Amino acid sequence: MTKIAVLGAGKIGEALLSGLLSAGRSAADLLFTERYPQRAVELTETYGVQAADVATAAARSDVLVVAVKPQDIDPLLAELAPVLGDRMAQGGSEVLVVSLCAGLPTALFEARLPEKTAVVRVMPNTPMLVGEAMSVVSGGRYATEEQLDLVEELLGSVGRVRRAPETQQDAVTALSGSGPAYFFYLVEAMIDAGILVGIPRAMAAELIVQSAVGAATMLRGAEGHPVMLREAVTSPAGTTIAAIRELEKHGVRAALLDAIEAARDRSVELGRANDPSIEGDRTD
Numbered sequence: 001m002t003k004i005a006v007l008g009a010g011k012i013g014e015a016l017l018s019g020l021l022s023a024g025r026s027a028a029d030l031l032f033t034e035r036y037p038q039r040a041v042e043l044t045e046t047y048g049v050q051a052a053d054v055a056t057a058a059a060r061s062d063v064l065v066v067a068v069k070p071q072d073i074d075p076l077l078a079e080l081a082p083v084l085g086d087r088m089a090q091g092g093s094e095v096l097v098v099s100l101c102a103g104l105p106t107a108l109f110e111a112r113l114p115e116k117t118a119v120v121r122v123m124p125n126t127p128m129l130v131g132e133a134m135s136v137v138s139g140g141r142y143a144t145e146e147q148l149d150l151v152e153e154l155l156g157s158v159g160r161v162r163r164a165p166e167t168q169q170d171a172v173t174a175l176s177g178s179g180p181a182y183f184f185y186l187v188e189a190m191i192d193a194g195i196l197v198g199i200p201r202a203m204a205a206e207l208i209v210q211s212a213v214g215a216a217t218m219l220r221g222a223e224g225h226p227v228m229l230r231e232a233v234t235s236p237a238g239t240t241i242a243a244i245r246e247l248e249k250h251g252v253r254a255a256l257l258d259a260i261e262a263a264r265d266r267s268v269e270l271g272r273a274n275d276p277s278i279e280g281d282r283t284d
């Protein structure tokens with residue numbers, strides 16, 4: 001069985017560990033690295049997965065999943081490069097580096113890691129926790145078809161997977177990587193609206209969450225025809241159109257277009273900030 005190490009078990013790293021375990025992968029085939037010992041102890045207690053240092057993780061794993069914040073990539077790659085170099089020098093099997101980092105191009109990893117290291121860039125999302133991730137996979141220069149298939153299989157066990165050219169990854173990050181946050185934000189606002197119109201919080205939450213689950217299930221079944229689904233809810237001179245008029249008046253559609261464009265731009269910026277060929281453009 002493929003041995004996988006998650007380097008940086010924060011929110012998305014933990015979601016991946018949890019999702020892979022729920023999908024039936026053995027804890028013995030997983031490792032993780034973490035900066036703070038207390039966090040490592042908590043994760044081991046919760047999931048039964050062992051913590052390791054970067055050298056051990058790199059020596060024992062077939063796949064290294066990088067899940068640190070883009071701003072933390074430099075020290076991690078500086079630590080990883082010599083370890084992978086030693087592994088190669090000792091004739092060890094090839095390792096595959098899978099980056100989940102927003103904005104960071106595969107070329108960045110290829111430039112900092114030993115020559116010809118295979119890198120795959122993935123943009124997943126947190127619904128991985130419940131086996132409903134949307135992940136988009138792009139191969140770097142040295143990633144083989146078999147390695148891309150392997151990554152698709154791993155992520156396919158925790159949700160849906162698509163392959164796309166790396167040039168689309170910043171846009172993908174803005175859409176599905178951050179996407180769950182937009183829905184959570186809408187739900188939060190709708191629950192507040194429930195309170196405004198006199199429904200207690202717990203009941204408002206139940207009404208809205210179940211409506212979201214029902215709407216999501218219908219959207220999936222309808223293969224993405226949101227306009228027709230919305231029209232079916234919108235009666236002539238009814239309540240829904242009164243609400244839609246307000247949404248349009250307040251520019252909610254335009255706000256979403258701007259928001260997703262801003263997220264795409266931020267992903268591009270994170271990549272540039274970590275590009276050693278661009279001087280004086282580091283943004284945190």
Ligand SMILES: NC(=O)C1=CN([C@@H]2O[C@H](COP(=O)(O)OP(=O)(O)OC[C@H]3O[C@@H](n4cnc5c(N)ncnc54)[C@H](OP(=O)(O)O)[C@@H]3O)[C@@H](O)[C@H]2O)C=CC1
Binds near residue numbers: 010035126
């Ligand atoms: N959260 C999300 O929805 C998604 C996130 N991503 C990407 O995943 C990556 C991680 O994001 P997220 O999980 O939200 O961030 P978190 O900050 O929750 O997780 C990153 C973890 O990595 C740890 N870490 C940092 N440096 C090292 C190191 N050198 N060795 C070991 N551990 C280290 C951090 O420790 P410490 O707490 O000490 O800093 C932290 O626990 C980012 O690149 C992000 O772009 C991609 C898709 C979705």
Ligand SMILES: O=C(O)[C@@H]1CCC=N1
Binds near residue numbers: 102173177178
């Ligand atoms: O907000 C972020 O930068 C990360 C990437 C996609 C979702 N969360």
